[in-house]
Amino acid sequence: MTAIAPGTVPKSSPRGSAARARMLRGLLPALSLALVLIAIAWLNPRAISYFGFNLMLNLAIPIALATIAQMFVIAGNELDLSIGTFVGFVGCVTATWLRDATLIGIVVLIGSIGVYALLGALIHLRNLPSIVVTLGMSFVWQGLAILVLPKPGGKAPDWLLAIMSFKPPYIPFPILAALLIAAVVHFGLMRTSYGVILRGSGGNAAALRRAGWSLLRTKVALFALTGLFGVLSGMALIGITTSADANIGNGYTLLSIAGVILGGGEFVGGRVSPIGAVLGALTLALAASPLLTFMHIPPDWQVAANGAILIIVLAARVLISRRER
Amino acid sequence: MKKLLVLSAFAAMLASGTALADTSGKKIAFSNNYAGNSWRQAMLDSYGIVTKKAVDDKIVGAADVFTTADKEVPTQAAQVQNLILQGYDAIVINAASPDALNGAIKQACDAGITVVSFDGTVTEPCAYRVVVDFKDMGKQEVEQMAKFQPKGGNLLEIRGLAGTSIDDAIHAGILEGVAAHPEFKIVGSVTGDWDQTTAQKAVATILPSLPDVVGIVDQGGDGYGAAQAFAAAGKPRPTIIMGNRQDELKWWKEQKEKDGYKTWSASIAPGVSTLAFWVAQQVLDGRKDIPHDLLVPYLAFTQDDFEAALPNIKEGGVATHEYTQEDAIAAIKANIKQ
Numbered sequence: 001m002t003a004i005a006p007g008t009v010p011k012s013s014p015r016g017s018a019a020r021a022r023m024l025r026g027l028l029p030a031l032s033l034a035l036v037l038i039a040i041a042w043l044n045p046r047a048i049s050y051f052g053f054n055l056m057l058n059l060a061i062p063i064a065l066a067t068i069a070q071m072f073v074i075a076g077n078e079l080d081l082s083i084g085t086f087v088g089f090v091g092c093v094t095a096t097w098l099r100d101a102t103l104i105g106i107v108v109l110i111g112s113i114g115v116y117a118l119l120g121a122l123i124h125l126r127n128l129p130s131i132v133v134t135l136g137m138s139f140v141w142q143g144l145a146i147l148v149l150p151k152p153g154g155k156a157p158d159w160l161l162a163i164m165s166f167k168p169p170y171i172p173f174p175i176l177a178a179l180l181i182a183a184v185v186h187f188g189l190m191r192t193s194y195g196v197i198l199r200g201s202g203g204n205a206a207a208l209r210r211a212g213w214s215l216l217r218t219k220v221a222l223f224a225l226t227g228l229f230g231v232l233s234g235m236a237l238i239g240i241t242t243s244a245d246a247n248i249g250n251g252y253t254l255l256s257i258a259g260v261i262l263g264g265g266e267f268v269g270g271r272v273s274p275i276g277a278v279l280g281a282l283t284l285a286l287a288a289s290p291l292l293t294f295m296h297i298p299p300d301w302q303v304a305a306n307g308a309i310l311i312i313v314l315a316a317r318v319l320i321s322r323r324e325r
Numbered sequence: 326m327k328k329l330l331v332l333s334a335f336a337a338m339l340a341s342g343t344a345l346a347d348t349s350g351k352k353i354a355f356s357n358n359y360a361g362n363s364w365r366q367a368m369l370d371s372y373g374i375v376t377k378k379a380v381d382d383k384i385v386g387a388a389d390v391f392t393t394a395d396k397e398v399p400t401q402a403a404q405v406q407n408l409i410l411q412g413y414d415a416i417v418i419n420a421a422s423p424d425a426l427n428g429a430i431k432q433a434c435d436a437g438i439t440v441v442s443f444d445g446t447v448t449e450p451c452a453y454r455v456v457v458d459f460k461d462m463g464k465q466e467v468e469q470m471a472k473f474q475p476k477g478g479n480l481l482e483i484r485g486l487a488g489t490s491i492d493d494a495i496h497a498g499i500l501e502g503v504a505a506h507p508e509f510k511i512v513g514s515v516t517g518d519w520d521q522t523t524a525q526k527a528v529a530t531i532l533p534s535l536p537d538v539v540g541i542v543d544q545g546g547d548g549y550g551a552a553q554a555f556a557a558a559g560k561p562r563p564t565i566i567m568g569n570r571q572d573e574l575k576w577w578k579e580q581k582e583k584d585g586y587k588t589w590s591a592s593i594a595p596g597v598s599t600l601a602f603w604v605a606q607q608v609l610d611g612r613k614d615i616p617h618d619l620l621v622p623y624l625a626f627t628q629d630d631f632e633a634a635l636p637n638i639k640e641g642g643v644a645t646h647e648y649t650q651e652d653a654i655a656a657i658k659a660n661i662k663q
Contacts, residue, residue: 047410055406055432059399151493152422241402242431243424251397289400293391293407303360306394 029279043294057174060285062237067259069229077202077269078130082138087249090234095154095244113227120223164239185274203270368595415439443601463498469589477508478539517547525550603653
């Protein structure tokens with residue numbers, strides 16, 4: 001890896017090598033996405049078209065949004081195990097109140113973001129492990145979702161359906177949406193000064209405290225952002241499926257964590273990448289479903305193959321980040 | 326002479342035009358959301374047997390099975406979208422949710438794909454639904470119970486997976502049955518999730534608080550667990566309606582040999598997947614008169630015939646029935662008449 005450079009410099013400086021490894025880490029999500037796309041193109045050329053991308057990727061938008069939501073919590077050195085059921089709850093509210101009584105729906109959704117912010121405050125003030133608090137909350141959200149929508153059903157508001165089935169010229173909507181999400185969050189978290197503070201609160205909380213920043217405020221901000229993107233994820237999901245089910249988002253908890261890690265984030269806090277997270281979510285969405293469907297694996301092995309693909313993709317990520325150390 | 330030839334050729338063309346379309350090149354996919362219990366395994370087995378023969382006989386071109394890794398709705402919606410991209414002509418589906426897949430189902434219909442749902446059916450109007458009359462099954466449970474317990478008494482109800490349409494329908498049927506037979510009273514209700522262990526735990530928990538129970542009305546997959554709970558508590562054995570599972574029928578046989586225990590067993594045959602397959606084939610065949618909602622009978626066993634079926638059921642499996650093309654045509658005909 002560190003090739004001996006000619007001339008007087010015996011080795012490339014450790015800093016340069018770290019930078020190269022970091023670049024590799026940054027490129028990995030894009031590389032794995034490209035790899036999965038090439039495999040799909042090879043297995044089913046028909047999928048690589050405007051129509052195909054629309055179908056394959058539209059369900060990746062809510063996953064990408066949930067992944068971004070999870071990324072904010074992970075940036076603050078915490079973990080959110082309730083994001084999946086929260087997305088389901090938002091979905092149920094979207095398919096019922098937001099359509100029938102728009103004002104109540106909006107109030108409930110904003111209120112749920114407030115609950116997330118309060119959770120952040122609770123976790124910080126009482127110094128509770130976020131895993132325990134959010135695991136508990138996951139049952140609360142699930143219960144509320146069943147209360148709102150005891151039987152699967154409801155219908156997405158028309159304006160939401162219109163947005164999610166929007167067909168822009170040339171570029172499929174899911175790709176456009178992914179670009180937009182990645183750009184907005186990248187700018188906010190990586191390019192603004194408060195974004196640096198937010199990431200710093202997870203990466204080096206002691207330093208931030210000494211510098212006089214309120215860690216309570218950063219934690220509340222991170223959790224509120226998670227709530228906000230969770231709400232967006234739930235709404236996007238219902239815009240695609242057209243109707244809701246209390247269990248609709250349950251799988252998103254683990255998908256979102258895997259998406260963040262695949263996208264170059266780490267559990268230690270502060271080290272996250274919004275662009276990577278979006279790419280990671282797209283890769284997961286593609287690897288888990290279209291790739292698997294196109295491979296014609298016998299039914300008995302499909303479930304295991306899905307897991308194997310996840311492990312392979314994540315293992316490649318771990319190999320590269322180990323090189324960085 | 327030449328004119329006659331042309332005419333006869335034309336006539337032959339017309340005749341072939343009215344004949345049904347050829348389905349030997351058609352591809353049918355099966356989208357399944359869960360494979361983790363005995364019923365679903367039997368469903369996949371039956372489907373595999375029937376479709377393999379159909380492909381070998383060149384009735385259809387391909388019949389592939391796709392199972393999602395989790396029970397999640399979005400995963401299955403994505404799967405349906407991928408099947409559209411794969412260019413299948415029809416999709417047979419056991420859906421994770423009656424409503425939440427409608428977006429994907431509509432996309433499939435718009436792409437000209439025939440969608441036939443069964444067991445977990447979908448509400449999207451463009452799809453076909455092969456529905457078992459669960460409500461009648463629930464009602465029939467009480468009717469049968471009235472035969473075994475003519476004096477009436479207290480009943481315990483075991484419910485299935487909460488929030489599903491199947492649980493709703495069977496429960497509604499049971500309530501209807503009890504309304505028609507006022508000598509019965511439901512004194513307790515537990516959730517058994519169609520699973521023996523869950524049912525056993527649930528029944529054991531509620532048992533101490535219950536008055537004497539003469540019968541149990543349930544949804545299948547829970548009868549054996551209920552029997553175990555009663556035995557463990559040392560309570561007298563009530564009349565437990567069975568659900569065609571191997572362990573349930575085996576227990577029934579043991580009890581019958583011991584003291585002539587009587588009951589009744591009913592459930593949806595997992596092989597209904599094959600009926601859905603044939604319905605899809607019939608639609609691809611060009612039949613336009615098929616109703617979108619097809620009601621098919623459930624599979625029931627009585628005191629006289631359950632023992633004959635028992636040896637054919639795999640250990641831990643469930644009684645099934647593999648449908649033929651003729652069965653499907655007959656079922657369609659029966660539904661057109663209604």
